[in-house]
Amino acid sequence: MKTILLGNAGSGKSTLSRKLIARQPAARLSLDEVAFQDGSERRCLQESIADVKRFIAEHESWIIEGCYADIIEPILADCEELIFLNPGVDVCVANCRARPWEPEKFSSQEEQDENLSNLIEWVTAYESRSDEYGLRWHRELYDSFTKEKRELNHLHDYESV
Numbered sequence: 001m002k003t004i005l006l007g008n009a010g011s012g013k014s015t016l017s018r019k020l021i022a023r024q025p026a027a028r029l030s031l032d033e034v035a036f037q038d039g040s041e042r043r044c045l046q047e048s049i050a051d052v053k054r055f056i057a058e059h060e061s062w063i064i065e066g067c068y069a070d071i072i073e074p075i076l077a078d079c080e081e082l083i084f085l086n087p088g089v090d091v092c093v094a095n096c097r098a099r100p101w102e103p104e105k106f107s108s109q110e111e112q113d114e115n116l117s118n119l120i121e122w123v124t125a126y127e128s129r130s131d132e133y134g135l136r137w138h139r140e141l142y143d144s145f146t147k148e149k150r151e152l153n154h155l156h157d158y159e160s161v
Contacts, residue, residue, distance in 0.1 A: 002061065009122065045070055068133070069132040069133070082149040089127060093124065096116065
């Protein structure tokens with residue numbers, strides 16, 4: 001398995017990656033791990049891409065998940081399957097509100113809760129954004145991908161993966 005899960009924050013990428021790995025073991029990389037340094041500052045793009053390429057070289061089977069089209073685009077050729085999770089902004093917002101504490105990102109549940117309104121504002125702008133996090137660039141990556149691909153638009157579609 002060499003799969004990329006692409007989609008908005010809250011679209012279910014992490015949940016789906018855990019489900020796929022439970023069925024077929026693979027290494028997993030969340031692009032959040034390579035995209036940022038010291039909290040909210042983006043790392044140099046080339047450094048992030050180099051880290052992902054190193055991860056790919058070190059693992060025979062893998063899942064990479066994230067919303068960073070600028071990191072995903074240069075590694076698409078290494079991917080066998082692209083899954084675009086696009087359930088709509090309302091579903092993503094609801095998932096963000098229900099998200100359990102993520103200790104790899106926040107030092108406490110309280111810190112995560114303090115960031116929730118910023119996250120929801122960011123997620124809500126998905127369809128109008130033209131940056132690497134937005135629907136426009138995600139759609140371009142998906143449409144241009146020539147290998148196996150699936151777009152999941154409803155949560156019940158996730159069950160068939």
